[in-house]
Amino acid sequence: MKTPIPRPKRRATASKARPGGDTTLASPIVPPQAIAGRTLVLVIAIMTFLAGFTIAVVSVIDRAADAWASDIGREVTIEIRPLDGVAIDAEVEKAVALAQEFPGVGGARAITEAETQRLLEPWLGPDTDLSALPVPRLVIVSIDDAASFGVKALSDAVGRDIRGGSVDDHALWVDRLSAMASSMVFAGVGLMSLMLVALILSVVFATRAAMAGNRDVIEVLHFCGAEDRFIAGQFQRRFLLFGIEGGAIGGALALLAMGIAAWAIGGSAGRPGADQIEAMFGRFELPGTAYALVLSLVVAVALLTALTSRLAVRRSLSALD
């Protein structure tokens, strides 16, 4: 029998008859790695889930904090104390007119006596006749365009033009609430950074662990004359897939968990406590940025995984020569 080395003629026929027609190159060059690969995907999924969940929570808090700060900041109150010999109703109307003309103001509204009475009821009892009392009247000024509105200018104008009038900009409350909100956001961002550091560390280490079993493969490919680029590319592709798989699972679960939380809280609308939570956090609707952030998290995780595997391959390769 002739050795199989030079066979120009047989090769020609062979490519027609395909003697090995049942052989296919199904296996990827990089091994599928049952356990190490599955672990990597799982670790990525868990960490992406936790980080994604944190991102979602932090963005809900962030939005809520914004809303608190701006809701309160968007109103100032003009208080008009009754002075002897001054028609208070006329002053109130003047104040409303003055405020409405002011730049940046969306509208101004006087609080009626009935409303005032309701506000004071807990203190004065239900049957007090307010008209007999020197109760100050309030005008709520809502601000449309905070940039062009100047609380100082309004205050000056009110002091000048409205007798017994003064402006309360709720500065104390705005300060306190926005400080509290920013503390919560600060804590949330801190937690998120922690999560991201944990995410990066886990992904990098899990990838490197999964790569550790591949030294042989890298070596053999290298000795077969494969370019570094080729080898790194093979691993990068597979680990990119691991990263996408893990990241997508984790990210989807994070969004799902957030959705379930929103539904559970929404569903308990009648329950006591739900109102407080809703008041604090809004309707638990995820802002669109949260989706975008979670999505970019998934992309970043997949890229990180691929990059780590690439670096691991490069390191293995440069240790070889």
Added chain:
Amino acid sequence: MKTPIPRPKRRATASKARPGGDTTLASPIVPPQAIAGRTLVLVIAIMTFLAGFTIAVVSVIDRAADAWASDIGREVTIEIRPLDGVAIDAEVEKAVALAQEFPGVGGARAITEAETQRLLEPWLGPDTDLSALPVPRLVIVSIDDAASFGVKALSDAVGRDIRGGSVDDHALWVDRLSAMASSMVFAGVGLMSLMLVALILSVVFATRAAMAGNRDVIEVLHFCGAEDRFIAGQFQRRFLLFGIEGGAIGGALALLAMGIAAWAIGGSAGRPGADQIEAMFGRFELPGTAYALVLSLVVAVALLTALTSRLAVRRSLSALD
């Protein structure tokens, strides 16, 4: 030269002279596993840290929620409306006396007119003469022993004995706040369960990944006639150490992070917002149970790691025969 096989005499001298005196059995039977082992420790540390941190936060919230609910629940207010022909001051004194006698009550205190005025100032302006007004008077009753105190009995007694008197037990507020607190605790416990599931999954998978590289070792030991118990024991011991190392690092970091958070918030006492946070969460002191929980978390993680490795060894072994 004689083959080295039977040497009863030489062995005797040898054990004196120690020809191989420089040889020691330093290496553990189970390989130290540079990357896979380090990854396992890291994953354990990260997950323990996150779970520990969550436990700490949840126990702070839990304690704060308890405190809110009980602080509010520990006070009821008696409101005494002025009625024509009744000496209100006398009724207030009677109410204080009545309340103080009540079982479970720690003390009762009438709110002075000056205090009432301060409370009403935002509404009525600074210069109102309250004596001219039919302002109700309040008696704050603080409760020492919630078990023996019956709000209904007090309410009945007040209605019977004090003219114009009624009891406000803040039931609405207590309900609302305790619902809110329990919602937060519920969310926290949910998050904690999530973390624990993530922790268990990560530890189990990372351990199995680290074990995957050890099939050879298990096989060789097995073929050398090692008992299953011996092999499992070797691995279990090493992985217990991995678990303790990772768990201790993560647990310590979690407590440290909590400490830093407490310090940072404590240090910002003067800052606006800090008061709100302190009011909400107490002094950020970790309850002792949090330390105990984090510690038992570390122990549980270490045991889980060891147990997973043991099961992995057993599975490998039973696949061998």
Added chain:
Amino acid sequence: MIRFENVGLRYGTGPEVLSDLTFSIAPHSFQFLTGPSGAGKTTLIRLLFLNLKPTRGLISIFGKDTALLKRADMPALRRRIGVVFQDFRLLDHLTTYENVALPYRVLGKDEASYRADVVDLLDWVGLGDRKHVYPPVLSGGEKQRAAIARALITKPEFLLADEPTGNVDPPLARRLLRLFLELNRLGTAVLIATHDIGLMDQLDARRMVIENGHLEIYE
């Protein structure tokens, strides 16, 4: 000591690699096992040290029917058998010395009690100055000798060596053969699977030849 009766073995659903093997191995005996590559030598050795169960037939080892053996009894039995694997199976994280000492460690022996034995044996197989290096830096022949030393160190009652001289030069192969003979002289039954005709010709020993799944024995 060892008895095979009508043993057949197939891997999975493949063809029968070994069929109708009937033979016995006496205590203190010395035999070569040979046959073309892929004939089933390694398979037979795996049957002999309880790493494979036969598809059919009866195997009894040290007088015990292997089909009736409980898992818990196997380690004790395996410790009476030494194996040199064709692919060495050294542990890469242990030094040569530690690899060879492994069977003693598994027995829970104190190091002082076997250190001299291990060192002497390593000297004999020519690894005296490679004691403290790890297998990945050993040459092929050095690995093979370490694997042999590990199989011999506890002087088992039955020694199985799978191609133990494939990676060493003829003088060294002769030296190793002397080691096997010495062990045999002390009472160990020895079975050496080999392709090396030069090695077999040095000795007038029983030859077991596997071909096409069948065993023929030339005493």
Added chain:
Amino acid sequence: MIRFENVGLRYGTGPEVLSDLTFSIAPHSFQFLTGPSGAGKTTLIRLLFLNLKPTRGLISIFGKDTALLKRADMPALRRRIGVVFQDFRLLDHLTTYENVALPYRVLGKDEASYRADVVDLLDWVGLGDRKHVYPPVLSGGEKQRAAIARALITKPEFLLADEPTGNVDPPLARRLLRLFLELNRLGTAVLIATHDIGLMDQLDARRMVIENGHLEIYE
């Protein structure tokens, strides 16, 4: 084609494993490399396929001084060299067929263009019916033949084979030798490291003998 001048090599701080090697290997030549176990045959082969850098001396491969080679140039050079490793180095997750086809895959060739070659070569080395199994279930000799097939498949200009017949029976060894000779006849320079005197005696080829770090050449 290959030229060594005063090449010396030590591992780490150990003694010099090879010293003052001066020789050249001509294109189309055929030589055996032999020497006792641990002499440095594998080490020399590693120098020849750029897996090790010499501690001193000059190596030129295909006319290029290896000390001046850039990393980026090495893969192209390595592709002109086929290597049979002493420990086979097959990839366990690829079938025999895929292992042998690997050098083609690395070149980015289309499968249809080499399938027949691979199948023919596998048939020749007697692995025709083991094409689709994975290396862990191959016998020692089967693995060795797969490793040989992988080194030959692209008909490299220079073939290095480290102990390529240590696990096969003499008739199969002769058959494999014929394969190497055929390759040589087609223009490949062949270097076979072996302990097998029977194999070397079949051929009147140049013999390079390493002993105590020194090389002697018998033409």
